[in-house]
Amino acid sequence: MGSLARYIALRAALIVPSVLILYTIVFVVLRVIPGDPVLAVLGTKSVPPEELERIRERLGLDKPLYQQYIEYLMGVLRLDFGESMVYTGRPVWNDIADRFPATLELAVFGFLASVVLGLASGVAAVKGRGPIRALANFYAVTGYTLFIPWIGLILIYVFAVNPILPFRLPVGGRISPEVGLREVTGLYIVDSIITGNIPALIDVLAHLVLPSVTLGIVLGSAYARLVRSHLREVLASEIVAGYRARGIPEILLLRHALRNTMVPIVTYMGLQFAILLGGAVLTETTFSWPGLGTLLLERIELRDYTAIQGVVIFFAFMIGLVSLVVDVIYALLDPRIRY
Amino acid sequence: MAKQAILARPGGLMVTAGLSIILFYVALAVLAPILAPYGPTEVSVPKELAGRPQPPSPEHPFGTNELGYDVLSRIVWGSRVVVQVVALSAVLSMAVGVPLGLVSGYYGGPVDRVLSLVMDSVYAFPGILLAIAVASVLGPSVGNAAISLMVVYVPTYFRMVRARVLELKARPLMESLWTAGLPDHWIILKHILPNVAPTILVVFGLASADAILTEAGLSFFGLVVVYPEADWGLDLYYGKNWLLSGAWWLTLFPGLAITSFAAGFALLGEGLARMMGEERWS
Amino acid sequence: MHQLLTIEDLKVYYPVYGSIASRILGKPTAYVKAVDGVSLAIGRGEWVSVVGESGSGKTTLAKAIVGLLKPTAGTILFDGIDVARLSRRDWRRRGLRRRIQLVQQDPLESLDPMMPVGEQIREALEANGVARGGEARRKALEALEDVGLTPPEEMYKRRPRQLSGGQRQRVAIARALALEPDLIVADEPVSMIDVSLRASILDLLDKARRRGTSVLMITHDIATAWIYSDRIAVMYLGKIVEEGSSNSVARDPRHPYTAALVTSVPSLASRKPPKWPVEGEVPSGLRIPGGCRFHPRCPLATSECKEREPAETVENGGRRYRCIHPLPPGGVWKPPRRG
Amino acid sequence: MVLKIDGLIIEYRTLRGPLKAVDGVSLAIGRGEWVSVVGESGSGKTTLALSIPRLLPANATIVGGTIEIEGVDVTRLGEDELRRRVRGRLVGVVFQEPGATLDPLRRVGDQIAEALMVHGLASTKEEALRLAGDALEKVGVPRERVSSYPFQLSGGQRQRVAIAAAIALEPKLLVADEPTTALDVVVQSRIMDLLDKLRDDMDLSILLVTHDIALAAERSDRIAVMYAGKLAEEGPAGEIVIGPLHPYTRGLLDATPDLWGERRKPKPIPGSPPDLRNPPSGCRFHPRCPLATSECKEREPPEVRESSGRRAYCFHPLTR
Amino acid sequence: FAGQGGEQAAQAPTVVIGVTDSVTELDPATSYDFFTWEVLSNVMAGLVTYDPDTGEIVGDLATGWEAREGGKVWVFTLRPDAKFADGTPCTAQDVVRSIKRVMTIGGDPSWLVTEFVEDVRAIDDYTVEFRLKQPVGYFLAVVATIPYHPVHPNYPDNEPAPDATWGGCGPYKISEFKRGEYIVLEPNPYYYGEKPKNGKVIIKFYESSQALRAALEAGDIDVAWRTLNPADIRDLQDRGYNVKEAPGLFIRYIVVKVDAPPTDRKEVRQALAAAIDRQELADRVFQGTMEPLYSMVPSGLWAHYPAFKDKYGEGANIDLAVQLLRSVGYDENNKLKVELWYTPTHYGDTEAQLAAVIKEQWEATGLIEVTLKSSEWGQYVEQLSQGQFMLSLLGWYPDYLDPDNFLTPFLLSTANTWTGTGYVNPQVDELLQQAMTETDQETRAQLYKQVQEILAEDVPYIPLLQGKLYVVLGPNVVNVEISPLQFLIYSSIEVTG
Numbered sequence A: 001m002g003s004l005a006r007y008i009a010l011r012a013a014l015i016v017p018s019v020l021i022l023y024t025i026v027f028v029v030l031r032v033i034p035g036d037p038v039l040a041v042l043g044t045k046s047v048p049p050e051e052l053e054r055i056r057e058r059l060g061l062d063k064p065l066y067q068q069y070i071e072y073l074m075g076v077l078r079l080d081f082g083e084s085m086v087y088t089g090r091p092v093w094n095d096i097a098d099r100f101p102a103t104l105e106l107a108v109f110g111f112l113a114s115v116v117l118g119l120a121s122g123v124a125a126v127k128g129r130g131p132i133r134a135l136a137n138f139y140a141v142t143g144y145t146l147f148i149p150w151i152g153l154i155l156i157y158v159f160a161v162n163p164i165l166p167f168r169l170p171v172g173g174r175i176s177p178e179v180g181l182r183e184v185t186g187l188y189i190v191d192s193i194i195t196g197n198i199p200a201l202i203d204v205l206a207h208l209v210l211p212s213v214t215l216g217i218v219l220g221s222a223y224a225r226l227v228r229s230h231l232r233e234v235l236a237s238e239i240v241a242g243y244r245a246r247g248i249p250e251i252l253l254l255r256h257a258l259r260n261t262m263v264p265i266v267t268y269m270g271l272q273f274a275i276l277l278g279g280a281v282l283t284e285t286t287f288s289w290p291g292l293g294t295l296l297l298e299r300i301e302l303r304d305y306t307a308i309q310g311v312v313i314f315f316a317f318m319i320g321l322v323s324l325v326v327d328v329i330y331a332l333l334d335p336r337i338r339y
Numbered sequence B: 001m002a003k004q005a006i007l008a009r010p011g012g013l014m015v016t017a018g019l020s021i022i023l024f025y026v027a028l029a030v031l032a033p034i035l036a037p038y039g040p041t042e043v044s045v046p047k048e049l050a051g052r053p054q055p056p057s058p059e060h061p062f063g064t065n066e067l068g069y070d071v072l073s074r075i076v077w078g079s080r081v082v083v084q085v086v087a088l089s090a091v092l093s094m095a096v097g098v099p100l101g102l103v104s105g106y107y108g109g110p111v112d113r114v115l116s117l118v119m120d121s122v123y124a125f126p127g128i129l130l131a132i133a134v135a136s137v138l139g140p141s142v143g144n145a146a147i148s149l150m151v152v153y154v155p156t157y158f159r160m161v162r163a164r165v166l167e168l169k170a171r172p173l174m175e176s177l178w179t180a181g182l183p184d185h186w187i188i189l190k191h192i193l194p195n196v197a198p199t200i201l202v203v204f205g206l207a208s209a210d211a212i213l214t215e216a217g218l219s220f221f222g223l224v225v226v227y228p229e230a231d232w233g234l235d236l237y238y239g240k241n242w243l244l245s246g247a248w249w250l251t252l253f254p255g256l257a258i259t260s261f262a263a264g265f266a267l268l269g270e271g272l273a274r275m276m277g278e279e280r281w282s
Numbered sequence C: 001m002h003q004l005l006t007i008e009d010l011k012v013y014y015p016v017y018g019s020i021a022s023r024i025l026g027k028p029t030a031y032v033k034a035v036d037g038v039s040l041a042i043g044r045g046e047w048v049s050v051v052g053e054s055g056s057g058k059t060t061l062a063k064a065i066v067g068l069l070k071p072t073a074g075t076i077l078f079d080g081i082d083v084a085r086l087s088r089r090d091w092r093r094r095g096l097r098r099r100i101q102l103v104q105q106d107p108l109e110s111l112d113p114m115m116p117v118g119e120q121i122r123e124a125l126e127a128n129g130v131a132r133g134g135e136a137r138r139k140a141l142e143a144l145e146d147v148g149l150t151p152p153e154e155m156y157k158r159r160p161r162q163l164s165g166g167q168r169q170r171v172a173i174a175r176a177l178a179l180e181p182d183l184i185v186a187d188e189p190v191s192m193i194d195v196s197l198r199a200s201i202l203d204l205l206d207k208a209r210r211r212g213t214s215v216l217m218i219t220h221d222i223a224t225a226w227i228y229s230d231r232i233a234v235m236y237l238g239k240i241v242e243e244g245s246s247n248s249v250a251r252d253p254r255h256p257y258t259a260a261l262v263t264s265v266p267s268l269a270s271r272k273p274p275k276w277p278v279e280g281e282v283p284s285g286l287r288i289p290g291g292c293r294f295h296p297r298c299p300l301a302t303s304e305c306k307e308r309e310p311a312e313t314v315e316n317g318g319r320r321y322r323c324i325h326p327l328p329p330g331g332v333w334k335p336p337r338r339g
Numbered sequence D: 001m002v003l004k005i006d007g008l009i010i011e012y013r014t015l016r017g018p019l020k021a022v023d024g025v026s027l028a029i030g031r032g033e034w035v036s037v038v039g040e041s042g043s044g045k046t047t048l049a050l051s052i053p054r055l056l057p058a059n060a061t062i063v064g065g066t067i068e069i070e071g072v073d074v075t076r077l078g079e080d081e082l083r084r085r086v087r088g089r090l091v092g093v094v095f096q097e098p099g100a101t102l103d104p105l106r107r108v109g110d111q112i113a114e115a116l117m118v119h120g121l122a123s124t125k126e127e128a129l130r131l132a133g134d135a136l137e138k139v140g141v142p143r144e145r146v147s148s149y150p151f152q153l154s155g156g157q158r159q160r161v162a163i164a165a166a167i168a169l170e171p172k173l174l175v176a177d178e179p180t181t182a183l184d185v186v187v188q189s190r191i192m193d194l195l196d197k198l199r200d201d202m203d204l205s206i207l208l209v210t211h212d213i214a215l216a217a218e219r220s221d222r223i224a225v226m227y228a229g230k231l232a233e234e235g236p237a238g239e240i241v242i243g244p245l246h247p248y249t250r251g252l253l254d255a256t257p258d259l260w261g262e263r264r265k266p267k268p269i270p271g272s273p274p275d276l277r278n279p280p281s282g283c284r285f286h287p288r289c290p291l292a293t294s295e296c297k298e299r300e301p302p303e304v305r306e307s308s309g310r311r312a313y314c315f316h317p318l319t320r
Numbered sequence E: 001f002a003g004q005g006g007e008q009a010a011q012a013p014t015v016v017i018g019v020t021d022s023v024t025e026l027d028p029a030t031s032y033d034f035f036t037w038e039v040l041s042n043v044m045a046g047l048v049t050y051d052p053d054t055g056e057i058v059g060d061l062a063t064g065w066e067a068r069e070g071g072k073v074w075v076f077t078l079r080p081d082a083k084f085a086d087g088t089p090c091t092a093q094d095v096v097r098s099i100k101r102v103m104t105i106g107g108d109p110s111w112l113v114t115e116f117v118e119d120v121r122a123i124d125d126y127t128v129e130f131r132l133k134q135p136v137g138y139f140l141a142v143v144a145t146i147p148y149h150p151v152h153p154n155y156p157d158n159e160p161a162p163d164a165t166w167g168g169c170g171p172y173k174i175s176e177f178k179r180g181e182y183i184v185l186e187p188n189p190y191y192y193g194e195k196p197k198n199g200k201v202i203i204k205f206y207e208s209s210q211a212l213r214a215a216l217e218a219g220d221i222d223v224a225w226r227t228l229n230p231a232d233i234r235d236l237q238d239r240g241y242n243v244k245e246a247p248g249l250f251i252r253y254i255v256v257k258v259d260a261p262p263t264d265r266k267e268v269r270q271a272l273a274a275a276i277d278r279q280e281l282a283d284r285v286f287q288g289t290m291e292p293l294y295s296m297v298p299s300g301l302w303a304h305y306p307a308f309k310d311k312y313g314e315g316a317n318i319d320l321a322v323q324l325l326r327s328v329g330y331d332e333n334n335k336l337k338v339e340l341w342y343t344p345t346h347y348g349d350t351e352a353q354l355a356a357v358i359k360e361q362w363e364a365t366g367l368i369e370v371t372l373k374s375s376e377w378g379q380y381v382e383q384l385s386q387g388q389f390m391l392s393l394l395g396w397y398p399d400y401l402d403p404d405n406f407l408t409p410f411l412l413s414t415a416n417t418w419t420g421t422g423y424v425n426p427q428v429d430e431l432l433q434q435a436m437t438e439t440d441q442e443t444r445a446q447l448y449k450q451v452q453e454i455l456a457e458d459v460p461y462i463p464l465l466q467g468k469l470y471v472v473l474g475p476n477v478v479n480v481e482i483s484p485l486q487f488l489i490y491s492s493i494e495v496t497g
Ligand SMILES: Nc1ncnc2c1ncn2[C@@H]1O[C@H](COP(=O)(O)OP(=O)(O)OP(=O)(O)O)[C@@H](O)[C@H]1O
Pocket: C014, C015, C016, C032, C033, C034, C052, C053, C054, C055, C056, C057, C058, C059, C060, C061, C284, C285
């Protein structure tokens, strides 16, 4: 396992340049083009101009750009993401720490929903019959073209506004404050379980249903497509021919085939995580989900440079981390992989 | 006969369906002045009704919005924006991504490594966020939206082309071209490019499907055109405000337009991929 | 004898990245010694075949000769030029590309599927300055006709997929011959071709040889090598273990490995020597046994073979081999009994 | 007779129309007998071989004829019965690249044991693994290898394991489709030795598909020569090699270089095999046949039978 | 103490309020947005406040005050019984410390102190003295703003505490704050005033007005407060919801650039002003949830004078507009080409429609061609202040409740640079200076009327609309009040069951 540790260290080191690249891109994009966080907050108030200058100075916006670039970077090295430019004195890290659990929860459940949907319809697209197969195929190819805000609204309409089910699902937020959940980790599912708060757990899960299903429907189609094509390939492969020639029942065979299918798909999941985060932004806006995506949108509008940079760096870092984890999972799935 | 043949091939039906959808919307865009029953910002209902959305009716098959604009006409006019942005961004992304991918993949070396790292980093970042960041600093316009999308999709083309070039490079074909004494530029232009072309076509389909959704996301956040210019994403954004008041038509139709247009490209891309991957017994 | 090509102590090692980490870092964990000290000479108009089991380094040798691989050590003198040290640019500048041609195993893979085959011949002519424009086209047509692809105008326009396997290989050979090379290196030129058509392909090479072109053929098929070539070199694990006139090597080998090889060939003949036994498989190029590299499989091996790398023995008539216990003349008919 | 194929016709549906890959082939194999099918590429050898355990691709249909194994007509069996009674049980299969049939993600022992268990030959996992170990030993792989992953084995071991998997259920017939085409002569000869040994040990019948007529001649009892979906000639190996009746067999022999025979350049068969979507009329070999007459173009050739059980389909059979 | 509050809460019912706003920084020294101020105003008490019924400034912590030296020194006497939520008494020292803290930290709203206050000190435990930089007639209105509210001694003196929940000595204390999700308030057991009519207030933050509305309809919230879409307000009303309406101080207007062509010509500006039909804007875009506004000073505030109505009439005065335009040489073939800028999200989802309808109205003259442009807020304000916009849509919410705050920031040539209008009029400057230091309301009203007349003549701004406030109540809510500062008074909310 020593080599695995070495591999992890190496991969972790490789996250650095990609974080740096994204930071640089965002920095350049933000600073080259007009916009000013101070004016964004105070621009239409009768604040005296000297006062504005003073605030700019306090935020370090008067320094040369290269200096701002380097100073922020140095800060990040010390895990200091700076202070928000629009909310005085509030460390960006606090915002990220506040919002991240929400995004993580949505991402995890959206991911689960998409995997379940993707696997089921991917298999149906290969092994199903008649209309089921056609439908699964159609979903696999076009499902991801459902525009998230749109499908989200439709789900809201169908499950919350004019519910077709005997009950109605919540349409916004992560939790009803009335359930009185004591926060420990910020992940409400985890919190409600460790504090043994069953009503809170139910409430939190109910809040998660529509957003994660929305995300799941859209992202699941990408998995369905992958499962479909890889499964077909595996089913046509010598491996399956071998199983079949030994008289292994179809259901067992499908299981083995699926396992072989998952190997290439798992690698794809690392990349999919980015799409998941992207989809999460639209989902977050649609379902008032207080995650990092909405945070980023808010702060872009206000030109909160430090916050935008912080979130982007954090995203880039998370993406790197996830792809690392995926690689490790990959090794567990495939005995051939050596690091 | 030729038509039958394409339908019979794997993915043929998809390609045909996809192309039909795409052509339909392109035709809408080109012929908007002829096809649209009303102007995009024409108050086409009596003034006293112009403050509230009116449901579909024979004169307004898709209803009207709260300013009295005809929804169908706005979808027809709006197709111009999407078609332009997506076409422009595809051209731009290809113009940058394909040559870079070809050269980077073919020559390899440190430039390739750096370029790949940059492209991979951008690729791994959520496209919609990147596009929003770029578009919101550039300001809303068709050209700017196309540039924002370009930033997102250049890495897609680059990676696909590069990967395909690497695949080709590992093939005996490349060795036979080298030993035939062909110069590099010739190999790239006359052999690699044509062999990568089908991949580019597939990527074009799939990336454009994605680009339409990203474009819709941008326009949803008002980053493509300035209202009241007709634009699907923006119309959906404003239309959704009326959903709970019962004016479903303001949400349904623009959303359908977005999804069906994107689905057209998805069908095209996937169909092409199937056609190419499964030609075994043609 | 004036040699066209003289290879001296050629070594080609492949770096092996045993783990993903080593690949990322670009630090090989080991080297495969695919070609490990090969010396070989080919005279003008001579046909030499290299035979050996899979993985013995035959293809690697061929690629090094045509300049597709940079040798680790050793020299390759082609008509007095050491091509082992030339850059890809120099190969073209010095006109060597025209003079040394490669014919590969799989014609479908070595031709561009998107380009009419005639064009592929023509571009080679133009790139090497043999002919241009209409002249090049005319020559390409001629080349097609020469290999029996008629009518040439019709064949010129076809794409590889519109040709049968045998026809494709003819195109590949036509392209090589059109350049009027001094040396053709053919790596298993007929192994993908149906038995019924092999002879016609080999005859094309034979015709070229009779016009003065030297041929180096790589093959598994020792019977074919025996029939067509002047000399045969037997490779085992990166070394030439035996070399000599084709009749002597194929019918009266000195090296036990050669003996095993020739006695394993299926034959219709009524009189065929009994099979020489060998143990196990070819070891991987990563772990080449010490001493005589064949000793773990050799029925005649003694402790000496384990310890000492056999020197080259040269017989009269240029026959050479590396073996401590060579077979006596006719020894192939008396295989040892394994105890 | 372990296997009795009668008048078998197999068609593939393709985009450019139906393709008869096997057209009226009859063939029988006795217990412990080794029959080789030879022929050029595309002559229908694989199709014929895989039709026996009914493992043909989905676009293939058995249009006519019967395939009886141990008296069971497999053309009449449903999927489920085929799986339970035929595949693996009556017929074992070795594919072209035997090693590639192993699941890279599972231990080889588990893969063999699984088959033993689903066919009820072992009731516990331990027993199944023990039997799997036995099978490995039969093919000359140490039994400890049951707990290895395929990638931990050498190429030769993988091939042997694949063969072990094919014979683990002790089938009556082993169908091997060019199992050694990609291999060197040394390895090939050892695999053939292994098959020979298994035949003796288990009283196994073998159907070997190969395009190397010399290999077929060396190893098998009888040879069936196929051309364009039809049987050209069939009979005892020795007789066919020494004195073929069909001009096509002659052509194949002449095109094959022989290291221990005469040192002469092999002779190619002119032309190339026909497109099976619209095969030549009459005798399918006539466009390439040096002896063809107008008769050959017009009518299907008759069967020529010799007392040794040898048969050929030709208007102008060769004489010794 | 939390336990005490909790028991109390168990008795009286909880009120859940939904908003699309969110609390940004819970520190009066740094927070500077409307909704956070609302929450703070319910959590903290200031020296003075507005009487909800009369709109007059009345004492809160202060029992009395006095202006000395012609309005340059103000002395407040505090009530002795004020306590923070943990029982700590609130004294003059707390007031002084809190205000000094605002000055030291120098956050966004600190100018509201530093612009006016030279020094503040505690004369004794219950007396505070402010010394101003110059006399300010409306200082009480300034003191009523949040930065003047005393905070609990726990707040660090020289750094902001954006997440702190110690609060002040108002009717509520903060019991839980989950940034971006909700905030929970419980009654301050030590509050000197009337006890709240509810046991607990939960404010949930929604991302969009649709979500807010859906939450109301689903019964997730009792009160839907800022900001529902006009469409939803009307629709909810139609569906029988109790919609409470109150006049608002929020104004919408167009900034006109007066120092560059073509809008440097007064006739052009007047024509643009004349062609506007404010009632149509209010009806078509805002479903009647806003009202026409004919001055920068909103109606309802003293000194409001509808100068634009007097000058250009009520509806669109197309004839006048055409006449004005023709007088300066525009005609059908030489149309006036203008650019109107807006920012799409900052003022809610109706902004684009507002711009679209204004475009329609101007183009209805047949002599104007309008190009709409938009940019995002962060950029918009910068472009605005740099004077890059010919015409731009903007909104204003006062920092303190005085006509001065609706005129000086726009018209005083030293104060209006942020709008980029480039408007300079010495006469207006003179009048505004005079009105600022004047303490007599009648005189000030006269001065402001003159200013508004000049505004309608010069048209550096075109006032459009004035907001109304809407609170949509769930079925159980029986009472709710809005303060003159437009804050929801949480303690007034009564729910049944
Ligand atoms: N690119 C490579 N990287 C690492 N090892 C390689 C590479 N190419 C070949 N080898 C190894 O080098 C050795 C010689 O390979 P080579 O292809 O030259 O053998 P060969 O004699 O041509 O075999 P075959 O008959 O199978 O074509 C083998 O062990 C092979 O695995």
